[in-house]
Amino acid sequence: MTTRLRARELTLSYGERVVSTKLSLDVPDGAFTAIVGPNACGKSTLLRAFVRLLRPAAGTVSLDDQQIAAYGSKALARSVGFLPQDPLAPDDIKVRQLVARGRFPHQSLLSMWSQEDEEAVTEAMETAGVSELADRPVQELSGGQRQRAWVAMVLAQRTPYLLLDEPTSFLDITHQYRLLTLLARLRDEGRTVVAVLHDINQACRFADHLVAMKEGRIIAEGAAADIVDAALLKEVFDLPCVVVPDPVTETPMVVPTHFDDP
Amino acid sequence: MISTETRPAPTSTARWHVAVLVGGFALLAAVAVVSIGIGAQAVPPMDVLRALVAPDGSANQLIVLEVRAPRALLAIGVGAALGVAGVLIQTLSRNALAEPGILGVSTGAGFAMTIGAALGGVASPAAELLVATLGAAGATLLVYAVGRTAPLRLVLxxxxxxxxxxxxxxxxxxxxxxxxxxxxxxxxxxxxGREQAPLLVPMLAIGLALVGALLLSRSLNAAALGEAVARTLGANIARVRLATLVLITVLAGAATAVAGPILFVGLIVPHVARRLARGSVPWLTGYALVLGPLLMLLADIGSRVLLPTGEVPVAIVTGFLGGPMLIWAVRKYGAGSL
Structure with missing residues (x-):
């Protein structure tokens, strides 16, 4: 598996509070990578370092052997797209307008709206399944529709890399699976997808590469079938469980048992 | 909520905006001509146009060229500056109640004028202009130095x-x-009387800052999506914020320096413009460029005709006009923020 996006020996901190030290991760190209772990384990922080929202105190993130710190801001935005956990749309914006803003890194100060911009927006809305909603105000949409509109915005950026921070958090179960299926399809079309996910079973089902984190460190990474077992769940989540094959996909499925201390 | 209005395709949306803006500018030109004609000595609109196109030196034309036209130009410049500054501060702070004065621009100018008056220094219109400008710039610099880390800190x-x-x-x-x-x-x-002050420099500053605001509007569009999204879209948020502040200071500072504190225009114009622009900062800026001057010209006409003799200061008229307009806008559309 080839890698173009990689983190080397990162020290990540918010002011005095150090989240991670010596953290390294190679993101496999053209694959769906899921990062899982308990709350506050540093998984979102790692994602923010990959998109340059957080400057590492030490270590480097590089894309194509060039440090992302050296990229121009729009140049990086043409390669790496990011969707934060709970993005906030302006009050009166419509879906098409929101998606159109994804074209920002492709526009210069004086450039007009181009044919390519128009095509990218139309295609992004089709891919994310929001074409029908194009002229609806974003704030009138349901949670699932709104999240798909935001995904369309990032798709309009036309980046080979797509990083998402807990994209399924506020969705009902159907919309969670629909969104993950969409991300898997984007992977099939050649994009590299990295998502922080809450649900370990969904991560096992959809991810090619699973990264399990705890207290700022990567405990295990690899194909879910190779790394997910009761011992890993005990270590990472402190969860007593059995791991059985998912009856639909054969991927590992975590079924919690009882806690020793009631 | 399901809207029954027809939903235009994107290109026709742009065409609609352009049509409304062209209509707005035509209306603005007509109101400007009327404004130039109104006063103690009324001048018919045709004579106004003749004076502007083919001056012949008659008394009426002198009034038009020496007093009324500069004053209308001043109203247009001040209105555009305050309207666009209002758009910038509301977009930057994501607060629909913000107006340019919130950054200390007008109190800074007022403070400098008070000190100037106490020291007995500001005798001429030119000196007034200089002192007010220095006060506005000084106050904003101080506000920026303390509050630059976040928009809310700035406003506070x-x-x-x-x-x-x-x-x-x-x-x-x-x-x-x-x-x-x-x-x-x-x-x-x-x-x-303010049209007699040296207006070239402040008007030039306003003109340049308005061009800057239009160039910046696309970045502000990105910034409106929140800091994380804006930055990963490639917008340099720190630079956008600084540029926005500089433009607000120049626009509001120059307007306050030439016309004194006129607070309401910067609040009401973005509110009305927002109903037309529907979520796009570039169009919002365009509409503020039409609506600001329109409101100022109408208020200036009002200031000259409301009293049988003498004038009502224009800031009082903008308050009278703007207050009900704001209440109407909020009742009709709700107090949406950008």
Whole structure:
């Protein structure tokens, strides 16, 4: 598996509070990578370092052997797209307008709206399944529709890399699976997808590469079938469980048992 | 909520905006001609046009060219500056109640004018202009130095500094009736007589800042999506914020320096413009460029015709006009923020 996006020996901190030290991760190209772990384990922080929202105190993130710190801001935005956990749309914006803003890194100060911009927006809305909603105000949409509109915005950026921070958090179960299926399809079309996910079973089902984190460190990474077992769940989540094959996909499925201390 | 209006495709949306803006500018031109004609000596619209196109030196034409046209131009410049500055501050702070004065621009100018009057220094219109500009710039620099890390800090710092400065100014004015008298004339925002001040520099500054605001509007569109999204879209948020602040200071500072504090325009114009622009900062800026001057010209006409003799200061008229407009807009559309 080839890698173009990689983190080397990162020290990540918010002011005095150090989240991670010596953290390294190679993101496999053209694959769906899921990062899982308990709350506050540093998984979102790692994602923010990959998109340059957080400057590492030490270590480097590089894309194509060039440090992302050296990229121009729009140049990086043409390669790496990011969707934060709970993005906030302006009050009166419509879906098409929101998606159109994804074209920002492709526009210069004086450039007009181009044919390519128009095509990218139309295609992004089709891919994310929001074409029908194009002229609806974003704030009138349901949670699932709104999240798909935001995904369309990032798709309009036309980046080979797509990083998402807990994209399924506020969705009902159907919309969670629909969104993950969409991300898997984007992977099939050649994009590299990295998502922080809450649900370990969904991560096992959809991810090619699973990264399990705890207290700022990567405990295990690899194909879910190779790394997910009761011992890993005990270590990472402190969860007593059995791991059985998912009856639909054969991927590992975590079924919690009882806690020793009631 | 399901809207029954027809939903235009994107290209026709742009065409619709352009059509409304062209209509707006035509209306603005017509109101400007009417405004130039109105006053103690009424000049018919055709004579106004003739004076502007083919001057022949008659008394009417002198009034038009020497007094009325500069005053209309001043109203247009001040209106555009305050309207666009309002768009910028509301977009930057994501607060629909923000107006340019919230950053301390007008209290800074007022403070400088008070000090100037106390020291007996501001005698000419040119000196007034200079002192007010320095005050506006000084206050904003201070606000920026303290509050630059986040828009909310900026606004709070602006409010705090404004309170301190207006307190000191008020104290000085109460202690000295003479200072109070001088300040009084400046503090009631007005266009009367101000067209005689050297306006080239402030108008040029306003013009350049308006161009800057239009160039910046696409970045502000990105910034409106929140810091994380804006930054990963490639917008340099720190630079956008700084540029926005500089533009607000230049626009509001220059407008306050030439016309005194006229507070309501910067609040009401973005609100009305937002109903037309529907979520796009570039169009919002365009609409503010039409609506600001339109409101100022109408208010200036009102200031000249409301009293049988003399004039009502224009800031009072904008308050009378703007207050009900704001209430109407909020009742009809709700107080949406950008």
């Amino acid at each position: 710092t602006g409010v705090a500094l404004s309170a301190v400065l207006s307190g000191i100014s008020l104290g000085l004015r109460l202690m000295s009736p003479d200072v109070f008298d001088k300040y009084r004339f400046w503090s009631v925002g007005s266009l009367a």
